[in-house]
Amino acid sequence: MVMLKDPTLLRSDCLIDGKWITAPGGPAPGRTTPVTDPATGQIVGQVPDLGAAEAEAAIASAARALPAWSARTAKDRGAIMRRWFDLVIANADDLAALMTAEQGKPLAEAKGEVLYAASFIEWFAEEAKRIYGETIPAPTADKRLLVIKQPVGVCAAITPWNFPAAMITRKAAPALAAGCTMIVKPAEQTPLTALALAVLAERAGVPAGVLQVITGDARAIGGVLTGSDVVRKLSFTGSTEVGRILMAQSAPTIKKLSLELGGNAPFIVFDDADLDAAIEGALASKYRNAGQTCVCANRLYIQSGIHDAFAARLAETVRTMKLGRGTEPGVTVGPLIDEAAVQKVESHVADALAQGATLVTGGRQPPLGGNFYEPTILTGVTQKMKVAREETFGPVAPLFRFETEEEVIAMANDTEFGLAAYFYTENVRRVWRVAEALEYGMVGHNTGLISNEVAPFGGIKQSGLGREGSRHGIEEYLEIKYLCSAIG
Ligand code: ADP
Numbered sequence: 001m002v003m004l005k006d007p008t009l010l011r012s013d014c015l016i017d018g019k020w021i022t023a024p025g026g027p028a029p030g031r032t033t034p035v036t037d038p039a040t041g042q043i044v045g046q047v048p049d050l051g052a053a054e055a056e057a058a059i060a061s062a063a064r065a066l067p068a069w070s071a072r073t074a075k076d077r078g079a080i081m082r083r084w085f086d087l088v089i090a091n092a093d094d095l096a097a098l099m100t101a102e103q104g105k106p107l108a109e110a111k112g113e114v115l116y117a118a119s120f121i122e123w124f125a126e127e128a129k130r131i132y133g134e135t136i137p138a139p140t141a142d143k144r145l146l147v148i149k150q151p152v153g154v155c156a157a158i159t160p161w162n163f164p165a166a167m168i169t170r171k172a173a174p175a176l177a178a179g180c181t182m183i184v185k186p187a188e189q190t191p192l193t194a195l196a197l198a199v200l201a202e203r204a205g206v207p208a209g210v211l212q213v214i215t216g217d218a219r220a221i222g223g224v225l226t227g228s229d230v231v232r233k234l235s236f237t238g239s240t241e242v243g244r245i246l247m248a249q250s251a252p253t254i255k256k257l258s259l260e261l262g263g264n265a266p267f268i269v270f271d272d273a274d275l276d277a278a279i280e281g282a283l284a285s286k287y288r289n290a291g292q293t294c295v296c297a298n299r300l301y302i303q304s305g306i307h308d309a310f311a312a313r314l315a316e317t318v319r320t321m322k323l324g325r326g327t328e329p330g331v332t333v334g335p336l337i338d339e340a341a342v343q344k345v346e347s348h349v350a351d352a353l354a355q356g357a358t359l360v361t362g363g364r365q366p367p368l369g370g371n372f373y374e375p376t377i378l379t380g381v382t383q384k385m386k387v388a389r390e391e392t393f394g395p396v397a398p399l400f401r402f403e404t405e406e407e408v409i410a411m412a413n414d415t416e417f418g419l420a421a422y423f424y425t426e427n428v429r430r431v432w433r434v435a436e437a438l439e440y441g442m443v444g445h446n447t448g449l450i451s452n453e454v455a456p457f458g459g460i461k462q463s464g465l466g467r468e469g470s471r472h473g474i475e476e477y478l479e480i481k482y483l484c485s486a487i488g
Contacts, residue, residue, distance in 0.1 A: 001044070002044055002045075002097050002098055002101040003097070004094045004097060004098070005091075005093065005094055006091060006094055008199065009091060009094050009095070009098065009196040009199055009200075010045060010098065010192060010196070011045075011047075011192070011195040011196065011198075011199060012032065012045060012046045012047060012048070013047075013048060013195075014047070014048050014050060014054070014195070014212075014213055014214050014215055015195070015198045015199075015202065015211075015212055015213050016050075016054055016057055016058050016061065016212050016213075016214060017057060017058070017060075017061035017208055017209055017212070018061070018202075018207070018208020018209060019208075021048065021050075021054070022048050023048065024050060024051065024053055024054060025053065025054075030048055030049065030050075031048070031049040032046040032047060032048055032049055033046065033047055033048075033049050033188060033215070033216070034046055035047060035102050035189070035190075035191060035192055036102075037101050037102065037104070037370075038102075038103070038104040038189075038334075038335045038336065038337050038338060038370060038371045039104050039324075039325040039326065039334065039335045039370045039371075039372075040325070040369065040370055041369070041370060044101045044102055044192070045101075045102070045191075045192050047191045047192070047195070047215040047216075048215055048216060049215075049216045049217065050214055050215060050216035050217070050221070051216050051217045051220040051221065052217075052220045052221065052223065052224045054214055054216070054221075055183070055185075055214060055220070055221045055224035055225055056224055056228075058183045058212045058214055059154060059183065059224070059225070059228050059230050059231060060230075061208065061209035061212060062154040062181040062182070062183055062209050062210075062212065062230075062231075063154050063181075063230050064209055065181050065207060065208060065209030065210045066151075066153060066154060066180070066181050066209075068207070069176075069179060069180075069181055069207060069210050070150075070151045070179035070180070071179075072179070074128040074129045074131060074177070074179075075128075075129060077125075077128050077176060077177060077179065078125040078126065078128040078129055078177065079125075080204055080205045080206055081121055081124065081125035081128070081173065081176060081177060081204070081206075082121075082122070082125045083203075083204035083205060084121050084125075084200060084201050084204035084206065085118050085121040085122045085125060086204075087200040087203055087204055088114065088117065088118040088121060088169075088197070088200055089115070089118055091196075091200060092111060092114045092115065092118070093111070094196070095110075095114045095165060095193060095196055095197070096110035096111040096113075096114050097110075097327075098192045098193050098196055099113065099114070099164050099165060099190070099193045100326035100327055100334075101192070101327075102164065102189065102190045102191075102192050102193065103161060103162070103164050103189070103190050103193075103334075103337065104290070104325075104326055104334040104335040104336070104337065104371075105289050105290070105326050105334045106326040106331045106332060106333070106334050107326050107327055109288065109289065109326075109334075110326065113163055113164075113165055113166055114165055116165075116166050116451070116452075116453070117163075117165035117166040117168070117169040117170075117197075118169070119452070119453040120166065120169040120170045120173045120174075120453045120469060121169050121173045122453070123173070123453040123454065123469070124173035124174045124176070124177040124473070124474060125173070125177060127174070127177055127471060127473075127474050128177035128178070128474075130471070131149050131178065131474065131478065132149075133146060133147045133148045133149055134146065134147040135147075140488075141488070142486055142487060142488025143484060143485065143486055143487070143488070144484075144485045144487055145482070145483070145484055145485075146482075146483050146485075147480055147481065147482055147483070148480075148481050148483065149178075149478040149479070149480060149481070150179075150478065150479050150481055151178045151179035151180045151477060151478065151479070152178070152180055152232045152233045152256060152477050152478065152479055153180060153181075153230075153232040153233070154180070154181050154182075154183070154230050154231050154232055154233075155171075155175045155180045155181065155182045155183070155231065155232065155233040155234070155235065155477065156182070156183045156184075156185070156225040156226075156231050156233070156234050156235070157171040157172065157175075157182060157183070157184045157185070157234075157235045157236070158185045158218075158222060158225070158234070158235075158236045158237075158238065158246065159171070159184065159185070159186050159187060159194070159236075159237055159238075160187050160237050160238045161187035161188075161189035161190040161337055162289060162292045162293055162294075162337070163289075163293070164186065164187070164190035164192075164193035164194065165193050165194075165197060167237045168184055168186065168193075168194055168197055169197070170457070170468045170469060170473070171184070171235040171237075171258075171468070172184060172197075172201075172211055174468075174473045174474040174476065174477050175235075175477045176206065176210065176211065177474055177477075178474055178477035178478050180233070180477050181209060181210045181211070182210070182211050182212070183212045183213075183214060183225065183231075184198075184211070184212065184213045184214070185213075185214055185215070185218065185221050185222065185225065186213065186215065187238075188215070188218060189337055189338065191213075191215045194213050194215075195213055195215075197213075198211060198212075198213040222246060222249070223249065226246055226249035226250045226253075226255065227249060227252070227253070228253070229253045231253075231255065232255065232256060233255060233256040233257070233258070233476075233477065234246060234250055234255055234256075234257055234258075235257075235258040235259075235466075235468075235476070236257070236258070236259050236260070237259075237260040237261075237294075238260075238261070239261065239262055240261040240262040240417075240462050240463070243259045243261040243464065246259075247259065256476075257465055257466070258458075258464075258465060258466035258467075258468065258476050259464035259465045259466065260294065260419075260457070260458060260459065260463075260464050260466075260468065261294070261417075261419075261459065261462065261463050261464040262294060262391045262417055262419070262462070262463060263294040263295055263296075263298065263391060263417050263419030263420055263459065263463055264298045264299065264389075264390070264391050264415045264417040264419075265285070265295055265296060265297050265298050265299070265419060265420045265421055265422065265440075266297070266298070266299050266300075266301055266408075266411070266412035266421050266422070266423075266438075267281075267282060267285060267286070267297035267299065267300045267301070267421075267422045267423075267448070268301045268302075268408055268412060268421075268422065268423040268424065268434070269282075269300070269301070269302045269303060269306060269310055269423075269424045270303050270306075270405070270423070270424060270425040270427070270430065271303040271304075271305035271306045272425055272426050272427050272430075273306065273424035273425055273426065273446075274424065274426060274446070275306065275309060275310065275313065277424060277446055278306075278310065278424040279310070279313050279314055279317060280448070281422065281424065281444070281446070281447055281448030281449075282297060282300060282314060282397065282448060283314075283317060283318075283448070284448040284449050285297040285422060285444075285448030285449065286300070286395070286397050286448075287318070287321065287332070287333060287375055287395050287397075289334075290333050290334055290335065290336055290373070290394065290395050291392065291393060291394045291395040291396065292336065292337065292341070292393050292394065294391070294419055294420075294463075295419060295420035295442070295450070295451065296393075297397070297422060297448065298387070298391055298392060298398075299381075299387070299388055299398060299400060299411075299412075300397055300398065300399050300400065301400045301402050301408050301411060301412065302399055302400065302401060302402070303401075303402055303403070303408070304401050304402065304403055307399070307401045310399075311360060311377065311379055311399055314377060314397065314399075315360045315361050315377050318361055318362070318375045318376075318377055318397070319361055321333050321375050323366055323368065323372055323374060323375070324368065324372075325370075333375055333395055335370045335371040335372045336371045336372070336373055336394055337371065338371055339371060341371065341393060341394060342365065342371050342372075342373055342394075344392070344393065344394065345373050345376075345392060345393075345394035345395075345396055346365075346373075347386065348385075348386045348387045348390070348392045348394075348396060349363055349376060349378065349387075349396060351385055351386040351387070352378050352381055352385045352386070352387050352398060353378075355382065355384065355385050356380060356382075357378045357379065357380045357381050357382075357385065357387075357398070358378065358379045358380045359376070359377075359378060360377040360378065360379055360399075361374075361375070361376065361377050362374035362375050362376030362377065362395070362396070363376050363378075373394055373395060374395070375395040375397075376395060376396040376397065377396075377397045377399065378396065378397070378398045378399065379399045379401075380399075380401075381398040381399060381400050382400070383400075383411060383414065385398070388400070389415070391417070405430065405433070405434065409434065409437045409438070412438060413437075413438065413439045415461075416461055416462040417459070417461060417462055417463045418439050418440050418441060418459050418460035418461035418462070418463045419440060419441055419442065419458075419459035419463035419464070420440060420441070420442045420443070420444065420450065420459075421438045421440040421442070421443050421444070422443070422444040422445075422447070422448055422450075423435075423438070423443070423444075423445060424445075424446055425445075425446075431445055439460060439461065440459070440460065441456075441457075441458045441459040441460045441463065441464075441467075442455075442456075442457065442458070442459075451469075452469070453469050453470075454469065454470055455469055455470050456468075456469060456470040456472045456473065457469045457470075457473075
C-alpha cells in the first residue's frame with residue numbers, strides 16, 4: 001500500500017479523450033495489469049490493459065484537440081503549464097512516494113527526480129514564448145523571405161521505467177509548449193507516476209486530448225502510434241534494440257523521431273585528477289538509481305599512477321552504502337527493477353571474473369528478498385569483457401587500468417554508443433583535447449552529474465537522435481516553414 005496525502009493521485013484508469021477509462025471502449029471494469037514494488041514484489045496498483053483500439057481513439061482525440069491548442073497564444077499555453085508545474089511541486093511528496101513504490105529508488109532520489117521532472121515543465125512553459133522565427137535578406141530586391149515555426153502536430157512518447165516522471169515531462173512539456181498534442185505510453189513497470197502526472201495536468205487546465213496517457217500492450221499500442229500517419233512525431237527513450245524497431249516501424253510514414261537510447265559511458269580519471277572530486281563523481285554517476293540510468297558510468301578507466309589509490313578509496317566508500325527499500329531512512333541504493341535486471345548484472349560479473357577480473361567488493365545478491373544486488377567493484381577489467389561491451393545497468397563499477405591519454409581515448413570511443421562521457425583532470429590543455437576527442441553527445445569534466453533542464457541531453461552514434469531539454473529541446477516539436485513573398 002502506498003500512503004498518499006492525496007489518494008486520488010493513485011489511479012487505476014487511463015486518461016483518454018478527457019475521460020478516465022478502465023476498459024476497452026467503455027466505463028466497465030476491464031482487464032488490468034498489476035504494478036509491483038521491486039523491493040518486495042508486493043502489488044501497489046493496477047492499470048488497464050488497453051490496446052490498439054484505445055490507441056486509435058487517443059490519436060483521434062489528439063487530432064481533434066490540436067487546432068484549438070496550437071491556436072492559443074504561447075503565453076496562454078505557458079500559463080497552463082506553469083500551473084501544472086506548481087501542482088507537481090505541491091504534490092512532490094506523493095509523486096515521490098508513488099515512484100519509490102513502483103520503481104524502487106530511495107525516497108530522497110525519487111523526490112529529486114520529481115523536482116528535476118518539474119523543472120522541464122517550468123523551463124518549457126517559459127520557452128513557449130521564445131519560439132522565434134527569422135527574416136532572411138533576399139537575393140533579389142523584389143522578394144521578402146521569412147521563416148516561421150509551427151507545431152509538428154500530434155506526437156507520441158514511449159518512455160522507460162528508470163525515470164518514471166522526468167522522461168515524460170522532458171517530452172510532454174516541450175510538445176505542449178510548442179502547441180503539439182501528446183499521447184504517452186509509459187513503461188509497464190512504472191505507469192502510476194505517469195497517471196498521477198496526467199491527473200495534475202488535467203487539474204492545471206490542460207484540455208481534453210492535449211495530453212493523454214495509455215497503458216497496456218506495448219507492442220499493439222506502439223504499432224498503432226508508429227503506423228499512424230496522423231502521428232507526426234515519436235519521441236522514445238529506452239533500449240537501442242526497441243529504438244531500432246520503432247524507427248523501422250516509423251519509416252513508412254517518415255515520422256519525425258527523437259530517440260534517447262542506450263549508453264556505455266566511459267569515466268576517465270587521469271593521474272593529475274583531484275582524487276576527492278573523482279571519487280565523489282564516480283559514486284554519483286555510477287550508483288545513482290542503482291546504476292540504472294543511461295548516463296551512468298559503465299566503464300571506469302583509471303590511469304596507472306592513481307589507480308590503486310582510487311580503487312581503495314572507492315571501495316571504502318562503497319562498503320558504507322546502505323542497500324534496502326527506498327522508503328527506509330538512510331538507504332542509498334534501492335533494488336533493481338526486476339529479476340531480469342539482476343540476471344543481466346550477474347551474468348556480466350560472472351563473465352568478468354571468468355576472464356580474470358578481481359572482485360573487490362559486492363558481487364552477490366544480499367539476503368533481502370526482492371531484486372537487490374550489492375554495490376560492486378571489479379578491477380583488472382579488459383575491453384573484451386561484457387562489462388566493457390554492453391550497458392550493465394546495475395551497481396557494478398568495472399575498473400580498467402590505462403597508461404596514456406591516446407590509449408584511453410581509443411578505448412573510450414571503442415563502442416557503438418555515444419551518449420555521455422566523463423573525465424577528471426586538472427590540466428587545462430588536456431581538458432580541451434579530451435573533450436573534443438570523445439565521441440559522445442555529452443561530456444562531463446570534473447563532474448559526474450551533467451543533466452539539467454537548461455542543457456541539451458542526447459547522444460550520437462547508436463545512442464540516438466535529437467536533443468531534450470534546453471532551447472534545442474523545443475525545436476524537436478517544431479517544423480520550419482519558409483515563406484517567400486514576391487512584392488515586385
Ligand atoms: P528497458 O530495456 O529499459 O525496459 P525498453 O526499450 O524495453 O527498455 O522499453 C522502453 C519502453 O518501450 C517501455 O515503455 C516499453 O513498454 C516500450 N516497448 C518495448 N518494446 C516495445 C515495442 N515492440 N513497441 C512499442 N513499445 C515497446
